[in-house]
Amino acid sequence: MSTASLNIPLRRSAQRSTAEPALIRWTLVGVAVLFLALFLFLPLAAVFGQAFERGVGAYFAALRDPDAWSAIRLTLLTAGIVVPLNMVFGVAMAWAVAKFEFRGKSVLITLIDLPFAVSPVISGLIYVLLFGLQGWFGPWLLEHNIRIMYAVPAIVLATAFVTCPLVARELIPLMQAQGTEEEEAAVVLGARGWQTFFRVTLPNIKWGLLYGVILCNARAMGEFGAVSVVSGHIRGLTNTMTLHVEILYNEYNFVGAFAVASLLTFLALVTLGAKSLVGWKPGRRADKSSAEAAQDNPPAPPEAGVRAGTA
Amino acid sequence: MSIEARNITKTFGAFTALRDVTLEVRTGELVALLGPSGSGKTTLLRIIAGLEIPDCGSILFHGEDATDRRVQERRVGFVFQHYALFRHMTVFDNVAFGLRVMPRRIRPTRDEIRARVQKLLALVQLDFLANRYPSQLSGGQRQRVALARALAVEPKVLLLDEPFGALDAKVRQELRRWLRRLHEEINVTGVLVTHDQEEALEVADRVVVMNAGRIEQVGTPEEVFHHPATEFVMHFLGHVNVFHGRVEGDKAFFGALELEYPNGASTGSLAVRGFVRPHDLEIDLQPGETTLLEGTIAHLNAAGPQVKMELLTVMGEIIHVETTQERYRALNLARGQRVFVRPREIKVFLGNRSG
Amino acid sequence: MDRPSRRGRRKRRILPGFGLSLGFALLYFSLIVLIPLGALIVRSAGMSLGQFWSTVTAPRVLASYRLSFGAAFVGAAINVVFGGVVAWVLVRYRFPLRKLIDALVDLPFALPTAVAGIALTTIYCTNGWIGRLLDPHVRVAFTPLGVIVALTFIGLPFVVRTVQPVLEDLDAEIEESAASLGANRRQTFVRVILPELWPALATGFALAFARAIGEYGSVIFIAGNMPMKTEITPLLIWIKLEQFDYAGATALAVVMLAASFVLLLLINLLQRWASRRQHAYGD
Numbered sequence: 034m035s036t037a038s039l040n041i042p043l044r045r046s047a048q049r050s051t052a053e054p055a056l057i058r059w060t061l062v063g064v065a066v067l068f069l070a071l072f073l074f075l076p077l078a079a080v081f082g083q084a085f086e087r088g089v090g091a092y093f094a095a096l097r098d099p100d101a102w103s104a105i106r107l108t109l110l111t112a113g114i115v116v117p118l119n120m121v122f123g124v125a126m127a128w129a130v131a132k133f134e135f136r137g138k139s140v141l142i143t144l145i146d147l148p149f150a151v152s153p154v155i156s157g158l159i160y161v162l163l164f165g166l167q168g169w170f171g172p173w174l175l176e177h178n179i180r181i182m183y184a185v186p187a188i189v190l191a192t193a194f195v196t197c198p199l200v201a202r203e204l205i206p207l208m209q210a211q212g213t214e215e216e217e218a219a220v221v222l223g224a225r226g227w228q229t230f231f232r233v234t235l236p237n238i239k240w241g242l243l244y245g246v247i248l249c250n251a252r253a254m255g256e257f258g259a260v261s262v263v264s265g266h267i268r269g270l271t272n273t274m275t276l277h278v279e280i281l282y283n284e285y286n287f288v289g290a291f292a293v294a295s296l297l298t299f300l301a302l303v304t305l306g307a308k309s310l311v312g313w314k315p316g317r318r319a320d321k322s323s324a325e326a327a328q329d330n331p332p333a334p335p336e337a338g339v340r341a342g343t344a
Numbered sequence: 345m346s347i348e349a350r351n352i353t354k355t356f357g358a359f360t361a362l363r364d365v366t367l368e369v370r371t372g373e374l375v376a377l378l379g380p381s382g383s384g385k386t387t388l389l390r391i392i393a394g395l396e397i398p399d400c401g402s403i404l405f406h407g408e409d410a411t412d413r414r415v416q417e418r419r420v421g422f423v424f425q426h427y428a429l430f431r432h433m434t435v436f437d438n439v440a441f442g443l444r445v446m447p448r449r450i451r452p453t454r455d456e457i458r459a460r461v462q463k464l465l466a467l468v469q470l471d472f473l474a475n476r477y478p479s480q481l482s483g484g485q486r487q488r489v490a491l492a493r494a495l496a497v498e499p500k501v502l503l504l505d506e507p508f509g510a511l512d513a514k515v516r517q518e519l520r521r522w523l524r525r526l527h528e529e530i531n532v533t534g535v536l537v538t539h540d541q542e543e544a545l546e547v548a549d550r551v552v553v554m555n556a557g558r559i560e561q562v563g564t565p566e567e568v569f570h571h572p573a574t575e576f577v578m579h580f581l582g583h584v585n586v587f588h589g590r591v592e593g594d595k596a597f598f599g600a601l602e603l604e605y606p607n608g609a610s611t612g613s614l615a616v617r618g619f620v621r622p623h624d625l626e627i628d629l630q631p632g633e634t635t636l637l638e639g640t641i642a643h644l645n646a647a648g649p650q651v652k653m654e655l656l657t658v659m660g661e662i663i664h665v666e667t668t669q670e671r672y673r674a675l676n677l678a679r680g681q682r683v684f685v686r687p688r689e690i691k692v693f694l695g696n697r698s699g
Numbered sequence: 700m701d702r703p704s705r706r707g708r709r710k711r712r713i714l715p716g717f718g719l720s721l722g723f724a725l726l727y728f729s730l731i732v733l734i735p736l737g738a739l740i741v742r743s744a745g746m747s748l749g750q751f752w753s754t755v756t757a758p759r760v761l762a763s764y765r766l767s768f769g770a771a772f773v774g775a776a777i778n779v780v781f782g783g784v785v786a787w788v789l790v791r792y793r794f795p796l797r798k799l800i801d802a803l804v805d806l807p808f809a810l811p812t813a814v815a816g817i818a819l820t821t822i823y824c825t826n827g828w829i830g831r832l833l834d835p836h837v838r839v840a841f842t843p844l845g846v847i848v849a850l851t852f853i854g855l856p857f858v859v860r861t862v863q864p865v866l867e868d869l870d871a872e873i874e875e876s877a878a879s880l881g882a883n884r885r886q887t888f889v890r891v892i893l894p895e896l897w898p899a900l901a902t903g904f905a906l907a908f909a910r911a912i913g914e915y916g917s918v919i920f921i922a923g924n925m926p927m928k929t930e931i932t933p934l935l936i937w938i939k940l941e942q943f944d945y946a947g948a949t950a951l952a953v954v955m956l957a958a959s960f961v962l963l964l965l966i967n968l969l970q971r972w973a974s975r976r977q978h979a980y981g982d
Contacts, residue, residue, distance in 0.1 A: 052884075053884050054884070057884075058792060061784055061787065061788050061792075062788050062792060062794055064781070064784050065781070065784045065785045065787075065788040065789075066800075068781040068784070068785060069785060069800060069803070069804075071829070072848070072851055072852050072855060073803055073804070073806055073807075073852075073855065074803070075822050075828065075829070076815060076818035076819055076822060076852070077803075077806065077818075079818045079819075079821050079822050079827075079828070080814060080818050083818075083821055118727070121723070122723070122724055122727045122728070124720075125719075125720040125721070125723045125724040125727075126720070126724040126728070128716060128720040129717060129720040129721035129724055132714050132717075133712060133714065133717050133721075135717075135721070143967070144728075144733075145728070146963070147732055147736070148732060150909065150913075150956075150959040150960065150962070150963050151736075151913065151956065151959065152912070152913025152914070152915065152933050152936075152952075152955055152959070153812075153913065153915050153916065153933070154913075154915050154933040154934075154936045154937050154952075155739075155913070155933075155936065155952045155955060155956065158739070158936060158940060158948055158949070158952055159735035159736055159738060159739045159952075160735055161940060161945070162735070162738050162739055162742050162945065162949065163734075163735055163738050165945070166943075167943065167945050168945075169738060190731065193731050194731050194732060194735065197727075197728070197731055197732065213714060216714050217713065217714065220713065220714060220715070225715065226715030226716045226719075229714070229715060230716065248809070251809050252809075254811070255809075255810065255811025255812070255813075255814070256811070257811055257812050257813040257915070257916035258812065258915035258916050258933065261915075261916075261937070262937060262940060274811075275811050275812075275813040275814070275916070276813075278813050278814065278817065279813055282817050282920065287821070290817060291817070291821075294811075294813075294814040294817060294818070297810070297811045297814050298810060298814055301806060301809040301810040301811070301814075302809075304809040305802050305803065305805055305806065305809055306802070308802065308805065309798075309802045
C-alpha cells in the first residue's frame with residue numbers, strides 16, 4: 034500500500050509544498066486518537082457500559098432508589114440556589130469591570146480566579162473553619178441552634194465558592210470586546226440604568242451568559258471535593274449526587290454508582306454540546322467580531338441597495 | 345438653543361486635552377470644531393454632551409447652567425464616529441429607541457412613535473430598510489440611521505463626532521452636502537467635530553480651529569481661510585509656502601523683496617516666517633520689481649481646474665504654485681522652464697497678530 | 700467667570716450602575732471567597748511556628764507531597780507531549796469526527812471529578828478493560844501510576860486549549876518561506892514552528908500542573924490511598940478534618956495554597972510572555 038493513498042486531507046494553512054509526508058500525518062493522527070481513546074473515550078464508555086451492565090431494567094431501578102432520588106433533589110436544590118446567585122454576581126462583576134475604569138481593576142480581575150487556584154478540599158475546609166464546631170462561629174451557631182455545617186447551607190456555600198468565577202470569566206472578555214459605545218448612545222438618547230442594561234447590553238451578551246450559566250450549572254452539580262468536606266454524608270439527607278456515587282461505589286454497588294454517574298455524564302455532554310453550539314452561533318461570533326467590524330469601511334454609494342450582511 | 349462653554353479644562357492623567365477653552369454657539373447655527381488628533385475637539389464635544397465631566401469650567405444651554413445635569417437630562421442628539429448602532433435591533437427599533445425609553449408620562453403612543461420613526465426614515469431616505477439590521481447596511485446607511493436615531497427625540501442640539509470619518513471619499517462628499525441641506529431644513533443648533541478642513545469649510549456656518557487643547561481661531565469659513573489669525577490656522581487650512589525673512593521698523597524683507605509692513609517691530613530686526621498660498625503666487629517670465637525669487641519648473645500638472653506646479657528655487661527649495669489655465673497657456677509654461685515668482689500677498693504672524 | 704470643580708462632580712460616572720454593580724459584586728465575593736480564605740490565613744497564624752513546621756514536614760505528609768506534586772508533574776509533562784500532538788492534529792488535519800473529538804477534549808473540564816475517578820478506576824483495575832491487559836506486569840490502579848493517569852486526564856484540556864489558538868494563528872507564510880529557503884519539514888518544525896509554541900506549551904503545562912496538585916475527586920478512587928505510598932495531600936487534609944485536627948488541616952492547606960499562588964504568578968507571567976509573542980504578528 035503506497036503512502037500516497039493514505040489520504041488525510043490538510044487544512045488551508047498547510048500547503049502541499051510544506052506538508053508532512055502522509056506517513057507522518059497518519060502516525061500523528063493515530064497517536065492523538067490513541068491517547069484520547071485511552072484517557073477520554075474509554076472513561077466515557079466505561080460510565081455507560083457499567084451503568085447498563087445488568088441491563089436497562091437494573092439501570093432504571095437504581096435511579097428509582099429513594100436515596101438516589103434525594104441525592105438528585107439535593108443536587109438540583111443546590112444548583113438552583115447557587116447558579117442564579119453566581120449569575121447575578123457574574124453579571125454585576127462583568128458590568129463593573131467592562132464598562133468602567135477604576136483603581137485596582139486588574140487586581141480584581143486576577144482575584145476572581147482565586148477559587149480556581151484552590152484545591153476543592155481546601156474550599157470546603159475554609160467553611161469548616163468558619164462554621165464548624167471549632168470554627169469562629171461554631172459556638173454561636175450552636176447556641177442559636179442554627180445548622181450550617183454538615184447540612185444543606187454548607188453545601189450551598191462550598192458549591193458557590195467553587196463555581197463563582199465561571200459566569201464572570203465568560204462575560205468579562207465578551208463585554209470588554211463589545212466596548213461601551215452602544216451604552217453611551219443609549220444614555221445620550223435618555224435611557225436610564227436598568228433600561229440600558231436590559232435593552233442594549235443583555236441582548237448582546239445573551240449567548241455568552243447562557244453558556245456561562247450552563248457551565249456553572251454543570252460544575253455546581255458535579256462538585257465533589259468541597260462538598261465532601263462540608264457534608265455530613267448522611268444518606269438520604271446531606272448527600273449530593275456525587276457523594277452518593279462515592280458511597281455506592283465503595284459498597285461495590287457498581288450499577289447503582291454508574292447509573293447516577295451516567296446522569297452527571299449526560300449533563301457534561303450537554304454542556305459540551307452547548308459550548309459547540311454557542312461557539313458556532315452567529316450571534317455570539319457577531320458579538321465579538323462586530324466590535325471590530327465597526328472599524329470597517331464598507332464602501333457603497335448611499336443610493337445602492339442593501340449589502341449582504343456579515344452575520 | 346444656544347450653547348456656551350466657559351473656561352473648560354480637562355485632563356486625562358498627565359495629558360491635558362483642553363486648556364481653559366471658551367466657546368459660544370448661537371441658536372440654529374452649525375459650528376465645526378476643526379483640528380488634528382489630540383487637539384481636544386472630541387473631548388469638548390463629549391463634555392457638551394455630558395459624556396465627559398470637565399475638571400473645571402461650565403456648560404450653559406440657553407443661558408442655563410447645565411454642567412451638573414446628567415447625560416440623559418441634557419436632551420442632546422449625539423452621532424458617534426463609529427455609529428454605535430444597537431446591533432441586535434432593526435433600523436426601525438434603533439430609531440425608535442429614544443422614544444421608547446422616555447418616562448411614561450411624556451412617552452408618545454405606539455402609533456405616534458411609529459409615525460415619527462417613519463417620517464425620520466423618509467427624511468434620511470432609508471424607509472425601505474426599516475427592517476434590516478445594522479450589519480446588513482453600508483457605512484453611509486448606518487451613519488444616516490445614527491443621525492435619524494439622534495433626531496428622533498427632537499433634541500435642541502445636535503452633536504456629531506467625526507460622523508463621516510470612517511467612510512469612503514465619495515460617500516463622504518455626498519453625505520456632507522446632504523447634511524448641509526438637512527441642517528437648513530431642520531435648523532437645529534449643531535456642533536460637528538472633524539479633522540477634514542474641506543468638510544469644515546463646506547458645511548459649517550462658523551469654524552473653530554483647535555490645536556493642542558486651545559482654540560486658535562473662530563470665524564466663518566472665509567475668515568479662517570483668507571484671514572488666518574495664527575500660523576497654525578494658516579498651515580492647517582490648505583496648502584501654504586513658507587519663506588524666511590526679516591521685519592525692521594515698518595518694512596519687511598523677503599530675499600530681495602522689500603514690502604511695507606505698517607505694524608512691524610518697533611525696535612531692531614526680527615526674524616519672521618512669511619506664508620503664501622500657492623494661488624497667491626504669480627508666475628512671470630521676466631524678473632520685475634516685486635519678484636520674490638527665481639526657479640525652474642520641476643513638476644507641472646495641468647489636469648484640473650487650476651494648473652499646479654512645483655518649482656525648484658535657486659536655493660534648492662521646493663515651492664508650490666497654482667495658476668490659471670489661461671496664464672499657463674499664455675506663458676506657454678513647460679517643465680524645466682525658468683520662471684520668476686511674485687507674491688500677491690504674504691502673511692506674517694507676529695505673536696498672534698496677522699499682517 | 701471661572702467655576703472651580705465641585706467635589707461631588709469628579710466622581711460621577713456617565714454610564715449607570717457602577718456603585719450598585721461593583722458594590723454587590725465585592726460584597727458577594729468577600730462573603731463567599733475572601734472572608735473564608737482570610738479565616739484560613741488567620742487561623743494558620745494562630746499556630747506556633749514549631750507546631751506548623753512539624754505538621755507540614757511529618758513523614759506521611761512529605762510522602763504525600765512527593766506523590767501529589769510528582770504525579771502532577773508527570774501528568775502535565777505527558778499532556779504537553781501528547782496534548783501538543785492532539786492540538787496539532789485537530790488544527791492541521793481533517794479526518795472523520797474531528798469536530799466531535801474537538802468538542803470532547805473539554806470533557807475533563809465538564810465531567811464531575813468523582814465520575815471520572817470511578818470510571819478510570821474501573822478501566823485500570825486488574826479486571827478492567829485496560830488493567831487486565833497490563834496485569835501482572837504493570838499495575839495501574841492503586842499505585843502511583845494510577846494517580847498519574849488520573850492527573851493526566853484532568854490536565855488534558857489545558858494544554859490542548861492553550862496550544863490550539865496559537866497553532867491556528869500561525870502564519871502559513873512562515874513555513875512557506877522556510878521551505879523556500881531549503882529547510883525540510885523536520886527542520887521547519889524544530890526551528891520555526893516549535894519556538895512559536897513554547898510559550899503556549901509552557902503555559903499549558905503550568906495550568907495543568909496547578910490544577911493537578913489540588914485534584915481530589917478523580918484521584919482518590921484510583922489511588923488506593925495507602926499512607927506513605929498512594930496518599931495525596933488533599934486527602935490528608937480531608938483525613939485531618941475528619942479527626943477534627945483543624946490545626947493540622949489548616950497547616951497543610953496553607954502549604955498547598957502557597958504552592959498554588961506561586962504557580963498562579965508563574966502562569967500569569969507565562970501568559971504575558973505568550974501574548975507578547977503572539978501579538979508580534981500583527982494581531
